[in-house]
Amino acid sequence: MNKNILLAISSGLLLGLPFCIPSLFFLIFFAWIPLLWLEEKTINHHNPYLLFNYTFLSFLIWNTLAYWWVGEAQIVGLLFILLINSLLLALIFWLVSRTRKSLRISILFPFLIIWLGFEYFATWWDLAWPWLNLGNAFASSPKWIQWYDITGTRGGSLWIILINYSLFKIYRESTGFQYSRIVISILLIALPLLWSSIRMNNNEESFGSKSFALIQPNLNPYTEKFVAENEERFFADFLKTADSICSAQHPDFLFGPETTILQSIDESNPNQSIYYAQLLDLKKKYPNTSILLGVHSNIGSKSFNSALFLTDTTIPQFYHKTKLVPLFERVPFDKYLRFLKDCSIEIGGYKGTYSNENDIDYFSSDSLAIIPVVCFESIFGDYCAQRVPTIAGFQCMITNDGWWKSTPGYQHHFNFSRIRAIESRREYIRVANNGISAHISAKGTIIAKTSWWKRSVLTGKVNLLKEHTFYSQHGDYIGRVCLFIASLLLIFVKIRVTTQSKTKR
Secondary structure (H helix, E strand, O other): OOHHHHHHHHHHHHHHHHHHOHHHHHHHHOOOHHHHHHHHHHOOOOOOOHHHHHHHHHHHHHHHHHHHHHHHOOHHHHHHHHHHHHHHHHHHHHHHHHHHHHHOOOOHHHHHHHHHHHHHHOOOOOOOOHHHOHHHHHOOOHHHOOOHHHHOHHHHHHHHHHHHHHHHHHHHOOOOOOHHHHHHHHHHHHHHHHHHHHHHOOOOOEEEEEEEEEEEOOOOOOOOOOOHHHHHHHHHHHHHHHHHHHHHHOOOEEEOOOOOEEEEEEOOOHHHOHHHHHHHHHHHHOOOOEEEEEEEEEEOOEEEEEEEEEOOOOOOEEEEOOOOOEOOOEOOOOOOOHHHOOOOOOEOOEOOOOOOOOOOOOEEEOOEEEEEEEHHHHHOHHHHHOOOOOOOEEEEEEEOOHHHOOOHHHHHHHHHHHHHHHHHOOOEEEEEOOOOOEEEOOOOOEEEEOOOOOOEEEEEEEEEEOOOOHHHHHOOHHHHHHHHHHHHHHHHHHHHHHHHHHHHO
């Protein structure tokens, strides 16, 4: 087999395995070395697109290993995601190579700036799918990344690229052995780990605690949950369990998962919903228990995947899911392609096309802040962290996760919650229909969790933390700076190449 193809396959495997088998996260430190070598070998090839072809193979392997499990729910959606993401990533690395050739510089600078800039861009455009941001590779190892409260996952991506480049230079210059490069590589690895170790031993100041109970109904999304004729029975079961918990324990907070109520609630007149009325009766029976759960809601013709919060019996609070899953919950670029507006892909008999308009960042209750996170939003660190206010509180995520069955998908989605806890230094309550529900500390460690695919109730006390991290204050500043510089850099290179081409003529 062609050596270049072997290099491309090697990088694809090394990049993909940490996202497929979390315990192999350390492979990410070597994953780019074959591609960096391949780039060096092909930089002056007469076919300028040869590197693009090889990297497309690498990234197709990476993407396939990372989320083949999407095919459990929607094979067409999976194929689309694999193709688009692989092409985009190959284009980005090809642009990195073209930039460094045009400017005749080391690949490190354009690699850092353009790649990190693209990672940030991939969090806010209509095809946002930041699952493969490099910094996510450490999701299962919170002890390694306590410094994410300063940098977020973009700092992890920066760390990975620097270490890969440093090790690549050691390998390529093995004939002229340089101790300085080895020392630099050791420091690059050791210093962030040392900081994490110190940070793990620091305790956050708690401003009290609140008792909570969450219900994991464990309804199969393919055969039970989204079958309309089952809704009344399943919601009655939920209320029965909730009533039993509240009468015995009187928790301060009661949580239910995403889309606990399927029938849309009119936010301007919620009492029209029989399910909302039943929930309100439960709230009146236990006035000291605040209730947060997932619902479908609407304002006029606009539909939302929402979190509903009842802290009193008069004014319900609705938070609308803002980061919607491309293709499945909202058709990309529907503002410009209005004829595609209602063409989202069906998943397990369920089809939704939602608005992402939202006017609140968090729920308020007795001077506390509960920051709601709805399912897919947990992948967006910048979005979640910047909604954390300076007042004490915690984060609460509601999700389903049953779409992915018993695959790495639900496990990785769970681990992203640990990163979000670290970035904001707030405890994290995770409420799943049939994924993993959990209570996660502000250091990303698991305090308690439920079993996978099992009807469960989880109770405990959540600490109310007030720390406002550097990342919460400034968001993804690394990504913003890199995207700005990358845009200028690529424009400059384009002008330079065009000018040189005209001069040669």
